[in-house]
Amino acid sequence: MALVAALTGCGSDGDAADSPVGVVGIGSGDGKGKKSGTLSVDQVRAALPTNEALGDVFVGDDLAAIDGEPARQQCAKDTGTPCDGLVAAGHKEAAARGNADDDEVEFTLFAFDSKQAASAAMKGMAAKTGSGDPAPEPTQVTTGADETQAFTNGRSGTRTVMRVGNVVAYVQASIYNPENRNRMSTLQVDLIKKAG
Numbered sequence: 762m763a764l765v766a767a768l769t770g771c772g773s774d775g776d777a778a779d780s781p782v783g784v785v786g787i788g789s790g791d792g793k794g795k796k797s798g799t800l801s802v803d804q805v806r807a808a809l810p811t812n813e814a815l816g817d818v819f820v821g822d823d824l825a826a827i828d829g830e831p832a833r834q835q836c837a838k839d840t841g842t843p844c845d846g847l848v849a850a851g852h853k854e855a856a857a858r859g860n861a862d863d864d865e866v867e868f869t870l871f872a873f874d875s876k877q878a879a880s881a882a883m884k885g886m887a888a889k890t891g892s893g894d895p896a897p898e899p900t901q902v903t904t905g906a907d908e909t910q911a912f913t914n915g916r917s918g919t920r921t922v923m924r925v926g927n928v929v930a931y932v933q934a935s936i937y938n939p940e941n942r943n944r945m946s947t948l949q950v951d952l953i954k955k956a957g
Contacts (some may be wrong), residue, residue: 763808764939765882776799778779779955781941785928786893787794787874794949795954799834799848799872799873799874799875799927800848800849800870800872800926800927800953800957801848801849801957802826802827802828802848803839803871804849804850804872804889804956804957805826805850805851805870805872805956806825806826807847807952807955807956807957808851808853808869808870808949808952808953808956809851809852809853809868809952810853810855810868810945810948810957811823811824812826812951812953814952815855815866815948818857818858818941819852819855819856819857819858819864819866819933820855820856820858821854821855821856821866822853822854822855823854824850824851824852824853824868824913825851825852825869825944826849826850826851826852827849827851828848828849828850832847832849832850832871833847834851835850836871836882837887838890839869839871839886839927840871840882840885840886840888840889840890841885841889842881842882842885842887843870844878844882845872845878846873846874846875847871847872847873847874847878847880847882848872848873848927849870849871849872850869850870850871850872851863851867851868851869851870851872852867852868852870852900853870854867854868855870856868857936863935864917864934864935864936864937864938865934865935865936866933866934866935866936866945867875867929867931867932867933868931868932868949869930869931869932870928870929870930870931870949870953871928872927872928872929873928873929875926875927876924876926876927878927878941879924879927879928880924882929883908883910883922883923883929886929887910887922887932890910890912890920890922890931891910897913897914897939898912898913898914898919899911899912899913900912900913900919900942902919902943903943903947904921904923904943904945904946904947904949904950905947905950905951905954906923906924906925906946906950907923907925907931908922908924909921909922909946909947910922910923915939917932917935917936917937917942918933918935919932919933919934919936919939919942919943919946920932920933920934921933921934921946922927923946923949923950925926925953925954925957926957928953928957930946930949930953932945932946932949934946937956939941
């Protein structure tokens with residue numbers, strides 16, 4: 762995922778029982794009547810985690826958000842789909858301070874004008890994320906998103922693709938502690954819901 766370079770200028774709802782391994786379908790919104798609709802570029806920027814939101818351990822570069830054709834091109838590259846209906850894209854990277862294990866995390870957001878467009882892009886991104894040689898292993902992660910598909914590529918790396926309303930979120934967490942890994946995905950979902 763090379764969205765940060767572009768930004769700096771230099772699947773459908775269903776019950777978890779009907780979903781493939783690694784997919785958790787939990788309906789829409791957060792159970793409190795709050796659902797994520799279309800996010801503007803400013804709202805996408807607000808939905809990315811700040812260093813303060815990440816806590817004392819992680820610090821990262823400035824977050825960035827774009828719209829227009831550059832955002833659509835990056836979305837198409839990352840998801841393998843046309844990204845019709847894309848409104849905005851955003852990216853943030855962070856790493857643990859002074860960590861010998863080199864813990865790091867990346868957040869990528871794509872906001873669409875409809876749930877259907879977001880779901881199509883989410884499925885494309887999950888298919889791309891789950892491919893490779895060797896292919897990463899599907900894993901179950903509870904995130905609070907409407908759709909979640911996650912993969913692990915070793916005991917310290919998780920790649921999570923999620924849909925929250927009209928927003929597709931990708932969190933790549935290379936973090937040794939699994940609780941901290943999973944916290945990054947739930948944090949991203951919470952921020953999207955607040956921004957929407």
